Amino acid sequence: MLRAPSTLLTAVPRALEEVRAAGPLVQCLTNTVTVNLVANTLLALGAAPAMADLPGEAGTLAGVADAVYVNLGTPGAEQRAGMLEAARACDTLGRPWVLDPVAVGPLALRTALAAQLLELRPTVVRGNASEIRALAGTDGGGRGVDATHGVEESLDAACAVAVRTGGVVTVSGPVDLVTDGTTVVRVANGHPLLTRMTGGGCALGGIVAAFVGVHDDALEATVAACGAYTVAAERAAQAATGPGSFAVRLLDELALLDAPTLAEAVRFA
Amino acid sequence: MLRAPSTLLTAVPRALEEVRAAGPLVQCLTNTVTVNLVANTLLALGAAPAMADLPGEAGTLAGVADAVYVNLGTPGAEQRAGMLEAARACDTLGRPWVLDPVAVGPLALRTALAAQLLELRPTVVRGNASEIRALAGTDGGGRGVDATHGVEESLDAACAVAVRTGGVVTVSGPVDLVTDGTTVVRVANGHPLLTRMTGGGCALGGIVAAFVGVHDDALEATVAACGAYTVAAERAAQAATGPGSFAVRLLDELALLDAPTLAEAVRFA
Amino acid sequence: MLRAPSTLLTAVPRALEEVRAAGPLVQCLTNTVTVNLVANTLLALGAAPAMADLPGEAGTLAGVADAVYVNLGTPGAEQRAGMLEAARACDTLGRPWVLDPVAVGPLALRTALAAQLLELRPTVVRGNASEIRALAGTDGGGRGVDATHGVEESLDAACAVAVRTGGVVTVSGPVDLVTDGTTVVRVANGHPLLTRMTGGGCALGGIVAAFVGVHDDALEATVAACGAYTVAAERAAQAATGPGSFAVRLLDELALLDAPTLAEAVRFA
Numbered sequence: 132m133l134r135a136p137s138t139l140l141t142a143v144p145r146a147l148e149e150v151r152a153a154g155p156l157v158q159c160l161t162n163t164v165t166v167n168l169v170a171n172t173l174l175a176l177g178a179a180p181a182m183a184d185l186p187g188e189a190g191t192l193a194g195v196a197d198a199v200y201v202n203l204g205t206p207g208a209e210q211r212a213g214m215l216e217a218a219r220a221c222d223t224l225g226r227p228w229v230l231d232p233v234a235v236g237p238l239a240l241r242t243a244l245a246a247q248l249l250e251l252r253p254t255v256v257r258g259n260a261s262e263i264r265a266l267a268g269t270d271g272g273g274r275g276v277d278a279t280h281g282v283e284e285s286l287d288a289a290c291a292v293a294v295r296t297g298g299v300v301t302v303s304g305p306v307d308l309v310t311d312g313t314t315v316v317r318v319a320n321g322h323p324l325l326t327r328m329t330g331g332g333c334a335l336g337g338i339v340a341a342f343v344g345v346h347d348d349a350l351e352a353t354v355a356a357c358g359a360y361t362v363a364a365e366r367a368a369q370a371a372t373g374p375g376s377f378a379v380r381l382l383d384e385l386a387l388l389d390a391p392t393l394a395e396a397v398r399f400a
Numbered sequence: 401m402l403r404a405p406s407t408l409l410t411a412v413p414r415a416l417e418e419v420r421a422a423g424p425l426v427q428c429l430t431n432t433v434t435v436n437l438v439a440n441t442l443l444a445l446g447a448a449p450a451m452a453d454l455p456g457e458a459g460t461l462a463g464v465a466d467a468v469y470v471n472l473g474t475p476g477a478e479q480r481a482g483m484l485e486a487a488r489a490c491d492t493l494g495r496p497w498v499l500d501p502v503a504v505g506p507l508a509l510r511t512a513l514a515a516q517l518l519e520l521r522p523t524v525v526r527g528n529a530s531e532i533r534a535l536a537g538t539d540g541g542g543r544g545v546d547a548t549h550g551v552e553e554s555l556d557a558a559c560a561v562a563v564r565t566g567g568v569v570t571v572s573g574p575v576d577l578v579t580d581g582t583t584v585v586r587v588a589n590g591h592p593l594l595t596r597m598t599g600g601g602c603a604l605g606g607i608v609a610a611f612v613g614v615h616d617d618a619l620e621a622t623v624a625a626c627g628a629y630t631v632a633a634e635r636a637a638q639a640a641t642g643p644g645s646f647a648v649r650l651l652d653e654l655a656l657l658d659a660p661t662l663a664e665a666v667r668f669a
Numbered sequence: 670m671l672r673a674p675s676t677l678l679t680a681v682p683r684a685l686e687e688v689r690a691a692g693p694l695v696q697c698l699t700n701t702v703t704v705n706l707v708a709n710t711l712l713a714l715g716a717a718p719a720m721a722d723l724p725g726e727a728g729t730l731a732g733v734a735d736a737v738y739v740n741l742g743t744p745g746a747e748q749r750a751g752m753l754e755a756a757r758a759c760d761t762l763g764r765p766w767v768l769d770p771v772a773v774g775p776l777a778l779r780t781a782l783a784a785q786l787l788e789l790r791p792t793v794v795r796g797n798a799s800e801i802r803a804l805a806g807t808d809g810g811g812r813g814v815d816a817t818h819g820v821e822e823s824l825d826a827a828c829a830v831a832v833r834t835g836g837v838v839t840v841s842g843p844v845d846l847v848t849d850g851t852t853v854v855r856v857a858n859g860h861p862l863l864t865r866m867t868g869g870g871c872a873l874g875g876i877v878a879a880f881v882g883v884h885d886d887a888l889e890a891t892v893a894a895c896g897a898y899t900v901a902a903e904r905a906a907q908a909a910t911g912p913g914s915f916a917v918r919l920l921d922e923l924a925l926l927d928a929p930t931l932a933e934a935v936r937f938a
Contacts, residue, residue, distance in 0.1 A: 162720070163432045163701045163704055163720075164704050164705055164708055164720045165705060165708075166432055166433050167433055167434060167436060167437070167598060167599075167705060168705070170433055170434075170598035170599075171597055171598050171643065171644070171647075174595075174596050174597060174598055174643060175596065175642065175643050175644065180598065181503070182431070182432075182433045182473070182474060183474075183503065183507055184474065185474070185475070185476060185509055187508050187509050188507040188508060188509050188510070191506065191507060191508065192506070192507065195506070204720070205720060205721075205722065205723070206723070207476075207723060207745075207747050208747065209476050209477065234719070234721065237729065237730070237733070238721055238726040238729060238730065239725050239726060239729065240723055240725050240726050241726070326712075327712050327713065327924065328709060328712060329705060329708035329709050329712055329718065330705075330708075371921075372921045372925075373713065373920060373921025373922070373923075373924040373925055374709065374712060374713050374920050374921065374924055375709070375713065375916070375917040375918060375919065375920025375921045375924075376917055376918070376920075376921055378644070378709075378917075378920075379644040379645055379647075379648055379917055380644060380645070381644065382642060382643050382644025382645075382647075383640075383641045383642025383643065383644045383645055384642070385642075386596065386642040386643055386644075387641075387642055432701045435701055435702050436702055436703060436705060436706070436867060436868075439702055439703075439867035439868075440866055440867050440912065440913070440916075443864075443865050443866060443867055443912060444865065444911065444912050444913065449867065450772070451700070451701075451702045451742070451743060452743075452772065452776055453743065454743070454744070454745060454778055456777050456778050457776040457777060457778050457779070460775065460776060460777065461775070461776065464775070476745075478745050478746065647913070648913040648914055648916075648917055649913060649914070650913065651911060651912050651913025651914075651916075652909075652910045652911025652912065652913045652914055653911070654911075655865065655911040655912055655913075656910075656911055
């Protein structure tokens with residue numbers, strides 16, 4: 132089923148304006164590799180990141196945050212406990228939260244943790260095709276953070292995960308897929324340079340959290356997040372001479388992006 | 401009480417020259433979010449950062465460092481033990497050290513840790529208005545890393561903390577406040593882009609440590625650090641198109657900054 | 670003994686082409702300070718970094734990676750266990766791996782860990798002069814990450830370590846030294862800006878792992894890695910106005926570097 136593009140074309144820029152106006156507090160429990168990028172992309176967008184991830188603090192912050200982002204990239208023992216604490220608080224309070232199941236499938240600790248977290252009904256799950264397939268039990272996942280499957284090969288898995296959580300699933304790739312298990316939306320602004328910097332997916336995960344923190348319709352919020360992020364990336368790529376200057380310019384473009392530009396540039400496939 | 405501006409106008413550029421000449425070894429026990437930026441700003445300035453933060457090593461390094469920077473942003477169990485070990489070594493040896501009480505107040509682990517560390521007499525405490533108020537017991541702090549109070553609303557709290565530690569307190573904001581409990585200095589070179597990148601405060605905290613590592617008068621050293629950092633930030637902002645290019649240019653400007661430029665550009669409010 | 674320059678001049682650009690063609694999966698167990706840079710330099714080069722460093726996952730990933738990079742910069746308890754697990758897997762499977770003994774000598778935890786890891790026969794050891802001397806037992810090492818000895822003062826130590834591991838040792842500095850205990854090669858493209866950004870050595874360590882992951886002759890692979898990295902750095906320095914813009918441009922130049930440019934620019938001393 133396809134949501135009417137006209138509805139989305141209105142909702143996407145409005146959601147961006149809501150993020151700018153509210154400056155949502157986004158708690159991030161994320162990996163040590165790209166935590167700096169996640170914080171900086173949220174700040175550039177106009178959100179307020181807070182990275183408290185330890186048990187004894189994670190639940191407290193989840194109680195006051197507008198949304199929570201949980202990323203399994205480097206799940207140390209304290210982080211695993213903090214993630215469960217935060218996700219339980221979200222589940223109890225009805226707080227929107229995003230799960231990013233980095234490299235689940237081949238690696239044991241995070242695969243077991245992802246199964247526990249999935250029970251706590253993430254508002255959105257964001258991953259690459261291999262991760263979403265692994266989460267659905269379709270197969271054993273990719274090699275590390277790289278998808279070994281195409282986005283469309285994960286459509287059934289994405290729908291299955293969405294049905295299980297009662298939430299939204301988005302699969303990142305050249306075309307981003309967003310589904311709530313029945314409706315499927317494809318956002319076609321992906322740029323290859325996003326795969327040449329580390330954290331291209333993590334940064335999007337944090338941004339999805341910012342959007343679901345202010346916009347109640349989680350499918351629209353996720354589509355808007357994918358659109359805002361990849362439109363900014365497209366514009367950054369035009370000014371870049373390689374992956375280093377691209378990552379820098381991406382922050383500038385996220386800060387510069389306005390609703391009319393987004394409405395004009397976002398493409399649905 | 402105001403220290404004579406003429407004294408400060410001489411001391412500030414001289415302190416920068418002392419940092420350049422000595423290349424102080426600054427041990428940093430800091431958060432995983434902005435640790436890279438803290439190291440890079442110190443290197444750009446001409447200092448030598450060393451990030452050993454584990455118990456069993458932290459005290460050893462504090463014994464040979466010129467100054468130590470302790471930042472509570474992501475205080476895991478090992479880091480908490482390492483911070484206490486390093487701060488105790490500093491207290492015993494009379495080594496200058498800087499405490500950055502990130503997000504104390506609402507979050508339990510770091511609030512308890514900050515209370516312990518405060519007993520070990522940090523040479524300088526650097527924070528935003530909400531953190532300094534929480535440290536003084538004035539109120540419960542902000543939401544995460546964002547100050548919900550203006551700098552001037554923290555003046556009494558800053559003086560109270562300075563009196564308690566026998567050291568200096570600096571409150572970061574559009575105008576940076578520096579006090580030893582009696583003298584109050586205000587440095588007015590703050591730039592809004594410093595709040596659009598993560599670690600704007602952490603980087604200053606590391607730089608304060610570099611200055612107190614070479615310049616004996618802690619009030620002058622802290623004023624000089626705030627001046628050097630925010631003057632570099634002002635110059636970076638002129639060349640930036642957003643928060644990404646600003647952060648990159650800030651490193652370049654910290655490396656380029658010389659004493660005459662600093663003397664001319666620093667403003668006292 | 671000197672390997673014939675003509676052999677190296679052929680091998681170096683060919684090894685770069687092999688990295689580009691294979692996109693080796695490089696597992697990194699590295700420090701929280703520069704982990705983002707290590708991942709980004711590998712991505713820029715065309716390799717696929719994966720940063721799993723926890724016991725229970727580290728050995729699994731080592732079983733499928735093309736090479737493993739172990740860096741002792743911030744060796745928390747979980748990381749120490751993960752490093753041993755990964756290195757044991759490498760030793761058992763004959764998987765190439767690189768040890769980067771950051772700040773060994775003065776600091777106890779990592780010095781003990783380095784001694785254990787050295788028994789697991791790293792394919793390459795990369796460090797600065799003080800670290801290699803400390804590893805060889807020549808003296809107590811530098812202060813933190815800074816070398817207090819010149820590269821040539823570590824030649825005997827480098828050869829001794831290479832003989833002990835049966836592998837290659839490279840000492841980084843203005844001129845990079847590479848030896849297998851008998852042959853000695855010097856690559857003379859080092860640039861001072863590499864010491865003004867944090868992780869200049871760590872990034873090279875990851876790149877050495879990428880090269881030994883695809884090129885069987887470890888001495889040639891290490892020379893090629895040093896050459897590719899420092900030639901990219903030289904080119905980045907020409908476009909930089911300071912350490913911030915240098916680090917950004919370094920990623921762009923690593924991505925742009927091709928085999929003919931490398932062959933022309935690499936210099937043997």
